[in-house]
Amino acid sequence: MKAVVTGGTGFIGSHVVDLLQKKGYQVAVIDIQPPGVFWKVPTGVEVLEMDVATEECEEFIASYQPDAIFHLAARASVIESIHNPHEDARTTIDGMLRVLEGARRANSKKVVFSSTAAVYGNPSVAMPIGEETMIGPISPYGSSKLAAEYYLRVYRELYGIDYAILRYANVYGPRQGISGEGGVIAIFSKAAIQGKTLRLFGDGGHTRDYIYVADVARANLLAAEKDGSFVLNISTGTETSNRELIDYIQAVAGHALDVSQEPERPGDIRRSALAPANALSTIGFKAVTGIRAGLEETYRWMRDWVHHV
Numbered sequence: 298m299k300a301v302v303t304g305g306t307g308f309i310g311s312h313v314v315d316l317l318q319k320k321g322y323q324v325a326v327i328d329i330q331p332p333g334v335f336w337k338v339p340t341g342v343e344v345l346e347m348d349v350a351t352e353e354c355e356e357f358i359a360s361y362q363p364d365a366i367f368h369l370a371a372r373a374s375v376i377e378s379i380h381n382p383h384e385d386a387r388t389t390i391d392g393m394l395r396v397l398e399g400a401r402r403a404n405s406k407k408v409v410f411s412s413t414a415a416v417y418g419n420p421s422v423a424m425p426i427g428e429e430t431m432i433g434p435i436s437p438y439g440s441s442k443l444a445a446e447y448y449l450r451v452y453r454e455l456y457g458i459d460y461a462i463l464r465y466a467n468v469y470g471p472r473q474g475i476s477g478e479g480g481v482i483a484i485f486s487k488a489a490i491q492g493k494t495l496r497l498f499g500d501g502g503h504t505r506d507y508i509y510v511a512d513v514a515r516a517n518l519l520a521a522e523k524d525g526s527f528v529l530n531i532s533t534g535t536e537t538s539n540r541e542l543i544d545y546i547q548a549v550a551g552h553a554l555d556v557s558q559e560p561e562r563p564g565d566i567r568r569s570a571l572a573p574a575n576a577l578s579t580i581g582f583k584a585v586t587g588i589r590a591g592l593e594e595t596y597r598w599m600r601d602w603v604h605h606v
């Protein structure tokens with residue numbers, strides 16, 4: 298099996314590449330950034346420094362003829378999308394069209410797309426949020442991801458290319474930097490290791506659904522290998538509050554952390570968790586790494602790489 302991974306030198310993408318290579322896939326990576334210091338590109342994996350939203354990218358996919366495309370390239374930040382909505386849209390929407398046109402010309406069978414909980418916005422429904430929930434993004438990032446999801450549906454109708462839309466909860470784990478969508482565990486761990494004060498916005502009651510990166514990589518593989526088209530939350534369904542996170546990190550660090558409580562940030566969603574049941578029934582995916590075990594792995598990794606993150 299041949300695969301292209303866009304965004305493959307990034308945090309989640311590099312874990313997807315490692316897993317695909319281990320499973321015997323022939324892999325080519327498209328990313329605008331070269332691999333960082335903490336990821337060793339596996340043997341046989343080709344890395345092309347290329348902008349996903351370009352004709353060059355489409356041409357490459359058309360000629361490489363992958364069976365599946367794992368499309369992760371994005372400016373993965375809500376805040377950045379508010380400051381620079383054009384660049385966010387260019388990467389996510391033009392990027393999706395380049396991927397889809399490449400897939401059409403290559404007769405690829407499937408596109409696995411990294412989407413996000415941000416497509417749901419701030420819904421007034423009970424947690425955890427199901428995939429059928431009325432969607433209403435409240436950021437340029439969520440809007441462009443939702444638009445990209447619709448292009449996948451259109452190309453399924455027009456050309457029969459199957460899609461797997463994977464809406465991730467907050468992903469964390471080794472190789473995550475301190476910016477980006479789900480970086481709070483990386484930010485807290487880095488501060489704990491460097492003996493700095495942790496900045497806690499609000500009363501500590503804000504919750505997120507944290508999913509470990511190795512589980513997310515496995516979900517990508519399962520989604521690619523299952524026939525058909527589907528939209529799935531990739532999540533644990535469990536909420537962890539900032540206060541709990543701090544307690545867990547203190548336990549892993551083995552010392553008390555200095556925490557400064559600051560005013561709640563406007564627009565910060567108070568609670569978030571995504572229902573994981575459809576991922577289990579559709580592709581047999583269940584997250585297996587609990588928050589404590591995942592945090593320990595992340596913290597251990599962070600200790601070695603703290604000056605590069």
Ligand SMILES: NC(=O)c1ccc[n+]([C@@H]2O[C@H](COP(=O)([O-])OP(=O)(O)OC[C@H]3O[C@@H](n4cnc5c(N)ncnc54)[C@H](O)[C@@H]3O)[C@@H](O)[C@H]2O)c1
Pocket residue numbers: 303304305306307308309310327328329330347348349350368369370371372373374388411412413414464465466467468469477478479480
């Ligand atoms: N981290 C999370 O919690 C989370 C949650 C939901 C969805 N996602 C999605 O998962 C995907 C991967 O996110 P991540 O956390 O690994 O972030 P990341 O920033 O580490 O990875 C994104 C990669 O895309 C690359 N990229 C950006 N613009 C590009 C362009 N124009 N052309 C080619 N490559 C480009 C970056 O260089 C980077 O390597 C993204 O699509 C993101 O929106 C992430």
